[in-house]
Amino acid sequence: MTTKTHRVLPGFGLALGYTLVYLSLLILLPLGGMILKASELGFGQIIDIALGERSLAAFRVTFGASLLAAGINAFFGLIVAWILVRYPFPGKRFVDALVDLPFALPTAVAGITLATLYAGNGWLGQYIEPLGFKVAYTPLGIVVALTFITLPFVVRTLQPVIEDIETEVEEAAASLGASRWQTFVKVIFPAIFPALLTGFALAFARAVGEYGSVIFIAGNLPLISEITPLLIISKLEQYDVLGATALAVVMLALSFILLLTVNLLQWWAANRHKNNEPLEAAAGRAAGGAQ
Amino acid sequence: MTRFHRSISGLLLALVAGAALADASLLNSSYDVARDVYKDYNPLFQKYWKQKTGETLELKQSHGGSSKQVRAVADGLEADVVTMNQANDIEFLAEKGLVAKDWTKKFPNNASPYTSAMVFIVRKGNPKAIKDWSDVAAPGVQMIIPHPKNTGNGRNTYLSAWAWALRQKGGNDKTAQEFLGKLLKNAPLFAAGGRDATTTFMQRGLGDVLITFESEAEMIAKEFGKGNFEVVYPSLTLQTEFPVAVVEKVVDKKGTRKQAQAYLEYLWSKEGQENAAQNYLRPRDAELLKKYAAQFPPVKTFTVDEVFGGANKAFATHFKDGGSFDQIYVQK
Numbered sequence: 001m002t003t004k005t006h007r008v009l010p011g012f013g014l015a016l017g018y019t020l021v022y023l024s025l026l027i028l029l030p031l032g033g034m035i036l037k038a039s040e041l042g043f044g045q046i047i048d049i050a051l052g053e054r055s056l057a058a059f060r061v062t063f064g065a066s067l068l069a070a071g072i073n074a075f076f077g078l079i080v081a082w083i084l085v086r087y088p089f090p091g092k093r094f095v096d097a098l099v100d101l102p103f104a105l106p107t108a109v110a111g112i113t114l115a116t117l118y119a120g121n122g123w124l125g126q127y128i129e130p131l132g133f134k135v136a137y138t139p140l141g142i143v144v145a146l147t148f149i150t151l152p153f154v155v156r157t158l159q160p161v162i163e164d165i166e167t168e169v170e171e172a173a174a175s176l177g178a179s180r181w182q183t184f185v186k187v188i189f190p191a192i193f194p195a196l197l198t199g200f201a202l203a204f205a206r207a208v209g210e211y212g213s214v215i216f217i218a219g220n221l222p223l224i225s226e227i228t229p230l231l232i233i234s235k236l237e238q239y240d241v242l243g244a245t246a247l248a249v250v251m252l253a254l255s256f257i258l259l260l261t262v263n264l265l266q267w268w269a270a271n272r273h274k275n276n277e278p279l280e281a282a283a284g285r286a287a288g289g290a291q
Numbered sequence: 292m293t294r295f296h297r298s299i300s301g302l303l304l305a306l307v308a309g310a311a312l313a314d315a316s317l318l319n320s321s322y323d324v325a326r327d328v329y330k331d332y333n334p335l336f337q338k339y340w341k342q343k344t345g346e347t348l349e350l351k352q353s354h355g356g357s358s359k360q361v362r363a364v365a366d367g368l369e370a371d372v373v374t375m376n377q378a379n380d381i382e383f384l385a386e387k388g389l390v391a392k393d394w395t396k397k398f399p400n401n402a403s404p405y406t407s408a409m410v411f412i413v414r415k416g417n418p419k420a421i422k423d424w425s426d427v428a429a430p431g432v433q434m435i436i437p438h439p440k441n442t443g444n445g446r447n448t449y450l451s452a453w454a455w456a457l458r459q460k461g462g463n464d465k466t467a468q469e470f471l472g473k474l475l476k477n478a479p480l481f482a483a484g485g486r487d488a489t490t491t492f493m494q495r496g497l498g499d500v501l502i503t504f505e506s507e508a509e510m511i512a513k514e515f516g517k518g519n520f521e522v523v524y525p526s527l528t529l530q531t532e533f534p535v536a537v538v539e540k541v542v543d544k545k546g547t548r549k550q551a552q553a554y555l556e557y558l559w560s561k562e563g564q565e566n567a568a569q570n571y572l573r574p575r576d577a578e579l580l581k582k583y584a585a586q587f588p589p590v591k592t593f594t595v596d597e598v599f600g601g602a603n604k605a606f607a608t609h610f611k612d613g614g615s616f617d618q619i620y621v622q623k
Contacts, residue, residue: 116494
């Protein structure tokens with residue numbers, strides 16, 4: 001007797017068809033349209049626009065600040081996620097809800113608020129500026145805005161993974177003689193590393209496209225604190241749709257390459273982890289290193 | 292029919308009935324800050340039109356950045372009329388064939404029913420003694436303006452300063468560009484828009500001088516109190532125009548040409564002009580200007596046409612990519 005696997009959704013054909021149509025309408029069609037529009041310009045012209053001094057400076061600011069912000073969140077987001085999962089404390093649910101706030105807040109509101117806080121006479125700015133850190137209206141302000149906007153991506157990606165790690169594994173490592181640091185580096189970190197990379201990639205992707213929160217705190221000075229999305233808007237204000245599309249396509253290509261790299265890295269990390277050691281083995285190895 | 296379906300069809304019926312109450316409807320696509328002007332103007336026109344023709348008009352407003360609004364109209368937003376703050380925005384629609392080629396001739400005063408001027412807002416007591424454009428470009432002065440490449444407000448400031456520099460002794464394009472270089476160096480940031488510049492200056496206390504529309508000064512007084520700042524009129528500044536036009540393609544399709552034409556014409560009526568004055572925009576009507584003299588001190592102005600040979604030309608020379616603004620920044 002053959003057993004038929006029971007699926008919740010109706011037929012594979014229908015489900016896949018729906019998926020493809022949905023993704024095409026929402027993602028492929030607009031992106032395809034953009035590339036089609038850009039193809040009105042030659043490849044050389046696109047490169048010329050992308051290599052203009054202002055564009056180059058904007059790409060540097062956009063991708064640099066985004067990488068930095070995603071990096072900061074990868075580190076501090078990990079700590080936040082860990083504490084939210086592992087430690088009980090009063091008001092935990094409230095703190096947990098706070099993490100989602102940057103998701104829900106209109107980005108322009110976030111930008112204006114941050115600019116007010118960090119301006120020379122703002123709550124924070126008045127203490128920070130005398131120390132020599134100008135935040136509002138400098139590239140540093142862009143990093144602050146992007147860090148704020150992308151925090152939930154890292155925390156929300158890591159939380160379920162950290163929840164899945166059984167405390168028994170740590171206990172096993174400890175009972176075999178591993179120090180806390182060894183347990184973290186050899187047992188826990190490899191388990192959460194793929195998720196950390198995913199969070200990093202999501203945060204980075206979100207930061208690259210961010211506009212609303214940044215323009216209010218960036219200062220928008222050409223060659224210094226202009227982000228690429230602002231240049232795109234600037235070109236649209238000049239009715240230069242083609243120029244704007246060219247910049248957008250270059251941004252798309254760069255983001256795609258970076259995300260692909262991160263994904264490959266993540267795939268490699270996940271595979272390595274899966275192949276050679278279940279957590280218990282890792283615990284043993286951590287302990288082995290201790291001897 | 293389920294309850295859900297009943298409520299949907301009820302809703303649709305209500306919508307149809309609501310539209311049927313008005314004999315015709317007009318959509319005015321306009322720039323951001325004009326919201327108040329037209330909010331006050333629309334009831335005036337509705338009343339006038341009802342008396343004149345017995346027709347009930349529904350008037351809708353759509354506001355946003357000037358160029359963004361125009362792009363929306365070009366992309367198919369069915370606006371009957373456009374009321375903008377930059378002539379080159381309407382020129383763009385003329386090029387696309389949506390607005391008559393000779394749209395500036397269709398109404399008096401270059402099709403601009405009221406004007407404003409670019410003025411300086413300085414801190415109380417004018418501590419840096421800013422009187423004219425040269426003082427704004429002096430070392431150690433901080434100037435707050437919106438981005439000249441992306442906003443009409445910022446462009447107007449740029450052109451005002453350029454024209455002032457041209458009119459100085461030995462002034463030419465080269466000296467004007469040098470002067471603008473010095474002036475722009477004094478900008479610690481470029482605000483995202485006109486209102487953002489105002490907040491940066493008034494609320495965050497950044498900078499010594501804010502350059503903006505005269506009409507904005509009243510908004511600032513209402514919001515932050517009259518005693519907190521002073522308005523300084525430079526020796527020469529730009530008369531900013533607010534051009535209007537009928538969107539030919541849309542009114543032909545909707546059959547609203549008559550109403551749209553009247554809607555814009557009425558801006559030049561006594562009521563329309565008085566409404567502009569009450570919103571701190573300089574009316575074209577000489578008598579009204581006299582009546583509101585306390586509000587509008589005399590100021591020496593020039594128009595973009597006089598100095599730059601038209602909005603399109605000014606735009607191409609100064610703000611297009613590779614124009615004078617880019618040259619100043621990239622050569623630095």
